[in-house]
Amino acid sequence: MNLVWQRFTLSSVPLKEYLDTSYLHRLMVGILHPWRQTSILMQWGDTIAAALLSLIYALAPFVSSTLLGLLLVACVGFWVLLTLSDETSLINAASVTPIHLVVLLYWSIAVIATALSPVKKAALNDLVTLTLYLLLFALCARVLRISRLRSWLITLYLHVSLIVSVYGIRQWFFGAKALATWVDPESSLAKTTRVYSYLGNPNLLAGYLLPAVVLSLIAIFAWRGWIRKALALTMFVANTASLVLTFSRGGWIGLVVGLLAAMALLVYWWSVEMPTFWRTWSLPIIVGGLIGVLVLAVIFVEPVRVRVVSIFADRQDSSNNFRRNVWDAVFEMIGDRPIIGIGPGHNSFNKVYPLYQRPRYTALSAYSIFLEIAVETGFMGLACFLWLVIVTLNTAFMQMRRFLESRSAEGLWLIGAIATLLGMLAHGTVDTVWYRPEVNTLWWLMVALVASYWTPLTRQRNQPNLQPTAY
Helix, strand or coil: CHHHHHHHCCCCCCHHHHHHHCHHHHHHCCCCHHHHHHCCHHHHHHHHHHHHHHHHHHHCCCCCHHHHHHHHHHHHHHHHHHHHCCCHHHHHHHHCCHHHHHHHHHHHHHHHHHHCCCCHHHHHHHHHHHHHHHHHHHHHHHHCCCHHHHHHHHHHHHHHHHHHHHHHHHHHHHCCCCCCCCCCCCCCCCCCCCCCCCCCCHHHHHHHHHHHHHHHHHHHHHCCCHHHHHHHHHHHHHHHHHHHCCCCHHHHHHHHHHHHHHHHHHHHHHHHHCCHHHHHHHHHHHHHHHHHHHHHHHHHCHHHHHHHHHHCCHHHCHHHHHHHHHHHHHHHHHHHCCCCCCCCCHHHHHHHHHHCCCCCCCCCCCCCHHHHHHHHHHHHHHHHHHHHHHHHHHHHHHHHHHHHHHCCCHHHHHHHHHHHHHHHHHHHCCCCHHHCHHHHHHHHHHHHHHHHCCCCHHHHHHCCCCCCCCC
């Protein structure tokens, strides 16, 4: 059974042997290596790549999608240059992981969906966008393998998210003009401020801050020194408060899932050092405490109570009713093209959805990433995406156990990545802010963070334990 699971999750795939015998790998990788050896600028290739990534994650909340697209193009172009001029032995070391293989398969399915799309021109434009995101993952996975660059990018994102959160909290105290109809005018929340900070949309802000909440929680334990820990605690409180004040129900669901996953994994991480009582009861106490806080908030805070109750109001809530009508149309779209879908991207969706939409229920997306993927690339694409999630989480758990044996604090960041991915998937079940560049770039950063720690299974067995790291 273990062997079957290893094959399903590609844990035992001999990637090094495959790369050694791949003609495409020999033809493409390293053909510019002689030039790179004489180039002074390319000696700093990974640092330059990190600088380009830093621009994306530093500017994402503040600039237009067009500028982010140009930065993505620059990152992809530089990744191509790095790959063509790379040293073959470095690629064989571990730069290609099982996650890369499933990402490549997902892209291949998207290409087929584009070729068979009823709106090929629109699908082709969005295939280019999808390709940029997937190659962003490849560049991030490469750069994050370097410890100091990994630490820099995580720290940069957390500092930027703190700025975003503080401005969101300021909007709560001083008010903010609603830029769209986010609340039913007849609801008791019609006059309640929903913060959106620099992102212009409370649901989008919630999606952007969700990784920051989890990573800042992990930073409390991973960063050394009381000053840094105090900063991490400040980030956690500010990020959590700002996310809660978005009053995004999907964001709240993602927050609960992310925090519960992080706490459960942290208890597992320290369980070997805990007394028997705390090893048995720490997780129930934490979960019970979190549930208690939620219950008290629902009872005593009216805006929270109204938003939580509306989750279960079905069609009686205008937002729920809108999604239900959109989903009904989406199910029909999936039923007509169940295998390969209509082609990737919101442009394809916008071309086809009007043929199925209910009167007065226009939509730019399926309001669920799982339904959106099924619409765009059919059940083939959805199955591949779910496989990608399983392979990524399995890789993270495997490497986390490796760090657990050596008590290296690097394993804490894998806990953060796992919890963030689960939280983002929970949020994405009822919303599609996941597709916005501010959020999508963070998703692929988390997937790349997991991939950056990957060690081949055969090498892992023979590798000596790392030196314990204090934290």
